[in-house]
Amino acid sequence: MKIDQGIDMYSWMVDLFPICRSITGPGVRKTLKYISKILPEIKVLEVSTGEKVFDWVVPQEWLIKEAWIKDSDGNLIVDFANNNLHVVGYSEPVNCWLDLDSLKKNLHTLPEQSDSIPYVTSYYNPTWGFCIDYEQFQSLNSGKYHAYIDSEKVNGVLNYAEFVLQGESEKEVLISTYICHPSMANNELSGPVLAIALARWLKSLTTRKYTYRFIFVPETIGSIVYISKNYKHLKSNVIAGYNLTCVGDNRCYSYLPSRNGNTLSDRAAKYALEKANCEYIEYSWLDRGSDERQYCAPGIDLPIASIMRSKYGEYPEYHTSKDNLEVVSPEGLSGSFDVYKSAISAIEDNIKPIANILGEPQLGKRGLYPTISSKKSADSVALMMDLLTFSDGSHDLLSISKITKAPIEDLLSIAIKLESEGILTINT
Numbered sequence: 001m002k003i004d005q006g007i008d009m010y011s012w013m014v015d016l017f018p019i020c021r022s023i024t025g026p027g028v029r030k031t032l033k034y035i036s037k038i039l040p041e042i043k044v045l046e047v048s049t050g051e052k053v054f055d056w057v058v059p060q061e062w063l064i065k066e067a068w069i070k071d072s073d074g075n076l077i078v079d080f081a082n083n084n085l086h087v088v089g090y091s092e093p094v095n096c097w098l099d100l101d102s103l104k105k106n107l108h109t110l111p112e113q114s115d116s117i118p119y120v121t122s123y124y125n126p127t128w129g130f131c132i133d134y135e136q137f138q139s140l141n142s143g144k145y146h147a148y149i150d151s152e153k154v155n156g157v158l159n160y161a162e163f164v165l166q167g168e169s170e171k172e173v174l175i176s177t178y179i180c181h182p183s184m185a186n187n188e189l190s191g192p193v194l195a196i197a198l199a200r201w202l203k204s205l206t207t208r209k210y211t212y213r214f215i216f217v218p219e220t221i222g223s224i225v226y227i228s229k230n231y232k233h234l235k236s237n238v239i240a241g242y243n244l245t246c247v248g249d250n251r252c253y254s255y256l257p258s259r260n261g262n263t264l265s266d267r268a269a270k271y272a273l274e275k276a277n278c279e280y281i282e283y284s285w286l287d288r289g290s291d292e293r294q295y296c297a298p299g300i301d302l303p304i305a306s307i308m309r310s311k312y313g314e315y316p317e318y319h320t321s322k323d324n325l326e327v328v329s330p331e332g333l334s335g336s337f338d339v340y341k342s343a344i345s346a347i348e349d350n351i352k353p354i355a356n357i358l359g360e361p362q363l364g365k366r367g368l369y370p371t372i373s374s375k376k377s378a379d380s381v382a383l384m385m386d387l388l389t390f391s392d393g394s395h396d397l398l399s400i401s402k403i404t405k406a407p408i409e410d411l412l413s414i415a416i417k418l419e420s421e422g423i424l425t426i427n428t
Helices: 004-016 026-038 100-104 134-139 185-204 221-237 264-275 330-349 375-380 382-389 397-404 408-420
Strands: 043-048 061-071 076-079 094-099 144-154 157-165 172-178 211-217 238-244 253-256 280-282 304-308 352-355 424-427
Touching (some): 004 026, 004 185, 004 330, 026 043, 026 157, 026 211, 094 100, 100 144, 157 185, 157 221, 172 185, 172 221, 185 211, 185 238, 211 221, 221 238, 238 264, 238 330, 264 304, 264 330, 264 397, 330 397, 330 408, 352 408, 382 397, 382 408, 397 408, 408 424
Parallel strands (some): 172 211, 238 304, 253 280
Antiparallel strands (some): 043 157, 094 144, 157 211, 253 304, 352 424
16 A cells, blocks of 8 residues: 555654644644645634634633642652643643642543543533543552642634635535644544645646535534534535544544435445445444534534544544554555545546437447447446446436446546447536
């Protein structure tokens, strides 16, 4: 497998991994600034604290400078500077001494994964806390501890970004990913770096049938903001799309359908996975958990699905400090790129052929059928005949490909030849 794209994506992940991201604040802006160096056309946008977006309100910005726990001798027990998962996201400022029992009430652990630091947030309920691995938690001795978090919440903005590649049609394919988690690789950074790579590839094409809209948003609140700002346009123009997340490991493939389950996005995703000849786990809409919830919500009803490697919540390192750069690989990222490229190409190439001739056309007089009939000659035009028999206006190439097991690009090539002879009409 070629992994040139994977090598680039992995290098971007290495650069972005140390940044402390949350749903607002400097980490998001720093991440978007980095992306803009690769995609200069990206447009960074903002929405103010307190703005109502559908049933939600944009929260204050969270700024954190320093956080630690020290024992009574001044020994450093926990330090945010060593791992930005050590502090509960959106923690309130604190500067106090506590006994061990009181401190433990503000410590989060994973006993079943004793050497992992959990990822914990509390965006909308004021609290504070630290996250440590369970082994360290058990080793704490009785005594006094100094807990210190230098953070604040301020009125500011929530940042997000979009990058639009114009195509021949105003109809759009939406690619969404999120930029709001601190240092985690597969769950956080694999989506943005894949989006960058796909955007770069699509930019390189001389022609594009559809317009492509890439958005980089904080998960949940960011997608809600974006939909609220662009609702009418998205409803009118988006014909397909994907939520990019958890695409960096090399263990398996996963497919999460849209709520509808049979949109163009769904069919192209399954086509691409089957074309790659890889086994994959097919989840149901009941297994949702990322921004597809917002895009497919009742009344929004956008055709958004997801192709993943190990699905969020289904791999042991998920939402822990173990979701690091060792979990992902250039090979895993490259595989995801190839599958998404295949799905997008299928969307681009998908057409609906309609026969122009009543009955079976005579292909021989057009030079499309061998002059001597034999089993071998019949086999050579079998796919052409199969395409024609389903050119009834109700089948597109994705459905014909599923029936015939033929690649869409082969069917498209035949359809173009038949159209040039006036035998069928190609509708998009």
